[in-house]
Amino acid sequence: MANIKDIAKLAGVSVTTVSRVINGIPYVSDEKKEAVLRAMELTNYERNMNAVHLIKGKTNLIGVVVPSIKRPYFGLVIEGIAEEALKNNNNLVLIQTNYEEHRELEALKMLKLKQLDALIICSKISNWEIVEEYANYGSIIVFEDARGRSVSSIFVDHYKSCMEALTYLSGKSHRKVGCCLARKSGTSSKQRELAYRDYLHNMGEPFDPNYIFYDAIHFEDGEWIVQRLTAMHNPPTALLVTSDQVAAGILACCKEREIDVPSRLAIVGFDNQPIAKILNITTFEIPLMEIGRELFLRSISGGFFQKEIPVKLIERLTV
Amino acid sequence: MANIKDIAKLAGVSVTTVSRVINGIPYVSDEKKEAVLRAMELTNYERNMNAVHLIKGKTNLIGVVVPSIKRPYFGLVIEGIAEEALKNNNNLVLIQTNYEEHRELEALKMLKLKQLDALIICSKISNWEIVEEYANYGSIIVFEDARGRSVSSIFVDHYKSCMEALTYLSGKSHRKVGCCLARKSGTSSKQRELAYRDYLHNMGEPFDPNYIFYDAIHFEDGEWIVQRLTAMHNPPTALLVTSDQVAAGILACCKEREIDVPSRLAIVGFDNQPIAKILNITTFEIPLMEIGRELFLRSISGGFFQKEIPVKLIERLTV
DNA sequence: CTGTTAGCGCGTTCAA
DNA sequence: TTGAACGCGCTAACAG
Numbered sequence: 001m002a003n004i005k006d007i008a009k010l011a012g013v014s015v016t017t018v019s020r021v022i023n024g025i026p027y028v029s030d031e032k033k034e035a036v037l038r039a040m041e042l043t044n045y046e047r048n049m050n051a052v053h054l055i056k057g058k059t060n061l062i063g064v065v066v067p068s069i070k071r072p073y074f075g076l077v078i079e080g081i082a083e084e085a086l087k088n089n090n091n092l093v094l095i096q097t098n099y100e101e102h103r104e105l106e107a108l109k110m111l112k113l114k115q116l117d118a119l120i121i122c123s124k125i126s127n128w129e130i131v132e133e134y135a136n137y138g139s140i141i142v143f144e145d146a147r148g149r150s151v152s153s154i155f156v157d158h159y160k161s162c163m164e165a166l167t168y169l170s171g172k173s174h175r176k177v178g179c180c181l182a183r184k185s186g187t188s189s190k191q192r193e194l195a196y197r198d199y200l201h202n203m204g205e206p207f208d209p210n211y212i213f214y215d216a217i218h219f220e221d222g223e224w225i226v227q228r229l230t231a232m233h234n235p236p237t238a239l240l241v242t243s244d245q246v247a248a249g250i251l252a253c254c255k256e257r258e259i260d261v262p263s264r265l266a267i268v269g270f271d272n273q274p275i276a277k278i279l280n281i282t283t284f285e286i287p288l289m290e291i292g293r294e295l296f297l298r299s300i301s302g303g304f305f306q307k308e309i310p311v312k313l314i315e316r317l318t319v
Numbered sequence: 320m321a322n323i324k325d326i327a328k329l330a331g332v333s334v335t336t337v338s339r340v341i342n343g344i345p346y347v348s349d350e351k352k353e354a355v356l357r358a359m360e361l362t363n364y365e366r367n368m369n370a371v372h373l374i375k376g377k378t379n380l381i382g383v384v385v386p387s388i389k390r391p392y393f394g395l396v397i398e399g400i401a402e403e404a405l406k407n408n409n410n411l412v413l414i415q416t417n418y419e420e421h422r423e424l425e426a427l428k429m430l431k432l433k434q435l436d437a438l439i440i441c442s443k444i445s446n447w448e449i450v451e452e453y454a455n456y457g458s459i460i461v462f463e464d465a466r467g468r469s470v471s472s473i474f475v476d477h478y479k480s481c482m483e484a485l486t487y488l489s490g491k492s493h494r495k496v497g498c499c500l501a502r503k504s505g506t507s508s509k510q511r512e513l514a515y516r517d518y519l520h521n522m523g524e525p526f527d528p529n530y531i532f533y534d535a536i537h538f539e540d541g542e543w544i545v546q547r548l549t550a551m552h553n554p555p556t557a558l559l560v561t562s563d564q565v566a567a568g569i570l571a572c573c574k575e576r577e578i579d580v581p582s583r584l585a586i587v588g589f590d591n592q593p594i595a596k597i598l599n600i601t602t603f604e605i606p607l608m609e610i611g612r613e614l615f616l617r618s619i620s621g622g623f624f625q626k627e628i629p630v631k632l633i634e635r636l637t638v
Numbered sequence: 639c640t641g642t643t644a645g646c647g648c649g650t651t652c653a654a
Numbered sequence: 655t656t657g658a659a660c661g662c663g664c665t666a667a668c669a670g
Contacts, residue, residue, distance in 0.1 A: 001456075003663055014641040019665060027639050049432040050378065051663035053369040055646050061412070069401065070394040078388050082415045086422070091429070093380065094413045096401045103405070110410070113368040137320075220597040252598060255574050278539045279571060322647055333657040338649060346655055370647035374662050642669080647662105654656080 002043035010039040022047065062299055063116040065095045065107045067123050071217065072245055072273055073288065077122055077143065080292020088300060090117075099183065101125045112137040118299040124187070139302040141295055144187055152305045154295055156286055158188045161311040162195035162240065165268050165284060169238045172319055174266060175205065178236035180216035180225060180246055189214075192242060211236055222249020226257065229265070238266035238319070244276040244283055251279055251318065267318040270311075280317040321362035329358040341366065381618055382435040384414045384426045386442050390536065391564055391592055392607065396441055396462065399611020407619060409436075418502065420444045431456040437618040443506070458621040460614055463506055471624045473614055475605055477507045480630040481514035481559070484587050484603060488557045491638055493585060494524065497555035499535035499544060499565055508533075511561055530555055541568020545576065548584070557585035557638070563595040563602055570598055570637065586637040589630075599636040 004022075008015045013032050020028050021036045028036075039045070053059045064081055066074045078092075085092050093116065097103040104125050111119045111134060118139035124131065128149045131140060135151055146153035169177050179196045181189040193212070200207050210232065213225050225246070229235050241247040247269030254261050261267055269276050272285035291309055298305050323341075327334045332351050339347050340355045347355075358364070372378045383400060385393045397411075404411050412435060416422040423444050429435045430453060437458035443450065447468045450459060454470055465472035488496050498515045500508040512531070519526050529551065532544050544565070548554050560566040566588030573580050580586055588595050591604035610628055617624050 004665095005663080015664080016641060016666085017639090020640090023665085029639065032640085046428070046431050048373070048663050049429075049434045050369060050372040050376075051646090052665080054367070054373050054648090054663085055665050057369075057646080059369065064413075069388065069397050070391060072389065072391070075389040075394060078413075079415070082388065082413065086415070092413045094383075094397075094401065094411045096398075096405070109365070110368075112365050115368045115410075218593065220593045223597055249597060252571065274537065274539045278542055278568060323649095324647080334648080335650080335657055336655090339656090342649080348655065351656085367647050370662090371649080373647085373664090374649050376662080640670080642667105644665105644667085646664090649660105649662090651658105651660085653658090 001048075002045045003048065006043060007036060007039045007045055010043065011035040057114065058117045059115060060090045061093050061116050062090050062296065063095055063107050063110060063119040064092050065097060065104055065119065065121045065123070067097050067099050069094065069096055072275075073243060073271060074122055076271075076273070076288035077292040077295070080289035080294075081120060081296045082292075083289075084293045084296040088296070090296075090300065097123075097125060099123075099125060105130070108134040111140070114138075118302070120295050120299050122295075139299055141299045141305070143291065143295060145191070146306060150304070152298060152303075154291055154298065154305075154307050154309060156309045156311055158191040158242075159195045161270075161284055162192045162242075163199060164311070164313070165240050165270075166195065166199040168313060169240065169266065169268060169319065170203065172238075172266065174236075174238035175203075176211070176234070176236040177238045177240060178211040178213065178229075180213040180221075180239060180241040180243075180250075182215065182217050182242060184214045189242070196240070216241065216246045217243065219245045219249040219252075221246050222251070222253045225250055226253035226259070230257065230259070235265075237264070238262075238268070240268055242270045244269040244271045244273040244281060247281050247283070247318070248275045248279050251281060262317070262319050269318075272314050276314075276316075282316045282319040283314050284311040285314050286311050320367075321364045322367065325362060326355060326358045326364055329362065330354040376433065377436050378434060379409045380412050380435050381409050381615065382412045382414055382426050382429060382438040384416060384423055384438065384440040384442070386416050386418050388413065388415055391594075392562060392590060393441055395590075395592070395607035396611040396614070399608035399613075400439060400615045401611075402608075403612045403615040407615070409615075409619065416442075416444060418442075418444060424449070427453040430459070433457075437621070439614050439618050441614075458618055460618045460624070462610065462614060464510070465625060469623070471617060471622075473610055473617065473624075473626050473628060475628045475630055477510040477561075478514045480589075480603055481511045481561075482518060483630070483632070484559050484589075485514065485518040487632060488559065488585065488587060488638065489522065491557075491585065493555075493557035494522075495530075495553070495555040496557045496559060497530040497532065497548075499532040499540075499558060499560040499562075499569075501534065501536050501561060503533045508561070515559070535560065535565045536562065538564045538568040538571075540565050541570070541572045544569055545572035545578070549576065549578070554584075556583070557581075557587070559587055561589045563588040563590045563592040563600060566600050566602070566637070567594045567598050570600060581636070581638050588637075591633050595633075595635070601635045601638040602633050603630040604633050605630050 095107040121142045141152040145155040269281045269283035276283045414426040440461045460471040464474040588600045588602035595602045
């Protein structure tokens with residue numbers, strides 16, 4: 001593969017001149033420009049971007065840390081990020097963590113190693129202190145409530161939205177409300193569980209550990225949830241489900257078992273994913289793609305930034 | 320940020336020695352090693368990977384070209400790729416094409432520009448000739464039938480599997496069979512449509528353009544399909560659906576409208592995705608994650624390789 | 639307008 | 655065991 005020097009020689013000019021025409025810098029005579037262009041054509045020349053990255057100190061690569069690509073929730077966020085990345089001539093390097101901390105650490109390190117210009121963390125695992133430290137080496141933005149920390153973030157207040165959902169359900173005179181959460185240790189889940197408990201407390205209702213379903217993440221988790229539900233002597237009349245995917249799975253299983261929704265079981269989902277629309281699931285909209293877009297934009301612009309995204313109730317037929 | 324020179328000075332050794340300890344090359348006295356390690360610790364040193372990439376001529380970055388990350392079909396393939404990439408110390412650069420050719424071209428170019436060590440194309444758009452040309456600049460592997468071309472590929476024979484599905488349906492005495500396909504111009508869809516037409520021809524059945532549904536890609540596409548189905552005076556009694564997502568969407572809509580499956584409408588899906596299991600959809604298994612794993616492995620090992628992946632009928636309750 | 643020169647940060651002969 | 659020196663391919667002063 002020809003390099004810039006070869007082109008220079010072939011065109012009878014200096015490497016600087018070649019560099020100039022490559023980068024579209026003016027002040028090059030038309031003849032020399034022509035000559036360079038011809039030489040490039042002839043040798044099928046392409047720049048070695050690694051050299052450019054080295055000298056420029058940046059790669060136009062943005063790291064995206066997600067637990068799993070399979071989940072439509074993150075898929076939508078990534079979609080938004082990708083859209084904006086394309087417009088801005090950036091590429092994404094995908095880092096799947098499967099919720100293993102060391103993988104997130106590796107991503108952080110890539111930022112420090114200058115392989116990445118910025119890092120978007122869609123679901124943080126490691127401690128805030130660590131993230132804060134690495135933020136010194138490059139731009140980091142987190143899709144998670146980072147209020148009180150020196151890390152940029154775009155987030156939804158899961159405590160607040162959960163409380164809103166619960167209040168909505170109680171407005172529909174549900175007293176026995178269950179709750180499906182994702183991984184127990186997640187920040188969002190913790191916020192949500194706190195809201196759930198506080199709500200129960202406020203209402204003077206007892207907390208029943210059987211009413212809470214952890215690790216409800218995928219569509220197929222609907223199955224064991226409904227199974228557990230039917231095995232209960234005193235099941236909840238409504239379920240707050242923190243993912244439309246799971247809500248859809250639950251709904252599908254209820255149909256299968258002829259458990260009427262909402263009369264016997266009301267369901268409220270989260271995210272307003274396409275599946276929620278088609279299945280007419282009442283849900284709270286989280287504009288995932290838009291969030292993705294903004295995550296990207298803020299990640300490259302750098303600077304400290306925090307913003308809460310409000311959620312919006314979408315009333316449909318499952319409550 | 321400290322560089323290798325700084326470390327050398329600080330530790331009172333040469334850069335070569337520093338490089339040796341960084342890369343674990345033997346023949347370094349313990350004292351010097353200690354000194355270097357201490358200096359590295361002190362300055363919080365990390366290599367600049369861009370320099371390493373430049374000198375080594377590789378980046379440990381593999382490009383993954385997919386139309387859309389949202390689709391669980393590709394999500395599963397990527398999942399497999401990511402799993403193996405992690406084991407092999409490679410990272411993935413995600414390139415979403417949205418079926419726009421110029422984006423695929425850009426990915427191809429990145430390979431040539433040495434930003435990428437290899438390219439995995441999950442759904443090709445551009446001409447084979449172009450891909451074949453770029454294969455000179457780096458390792459390329461395609462998840463698509465490339466028999467007769469000089470490009471590596473792992474693929475399923477969609478003609479064959481489609482024919483198998485159709486035969487299965489006719490074995491269940493279905494004569495009026497419809498067919499849901501993805502984008503009309505895709506290679507897979509073309510193969511499938513060909514199988515569909517050939518089958519009809521073999522059976523002496525007429526071809527009814529209304530029996531074929533294009534652009535059936537997502538769960539939510541089930542809706543308009545069922546709508547169109549119910550509007551027909553002479554609807555098919557069975558549907559061959561080339562994606563479990565769509566099959567699930569159709570099934571959900573049928574439940575909603577109380578169209579009994581399989582008595583009034585039989586459905587056979589493709590992929591054996593988790594959703595098919597939970598909804599008890601009869602389908603043809605395509606081991607997407609395994610395919611992803613092998614795609615990755617072959618992409619980095621280089622060399623010409625082609626392999627057909629067989630599909631397997633999973634009988635459940637929708638036929 | 640154009641070319642010379644000095645790096646970017648690192649790996650790697652080669653000679654000591 | 656060690657280090658000097660060269661080069662990966664490119665950009666960016668600086669001088670003309």
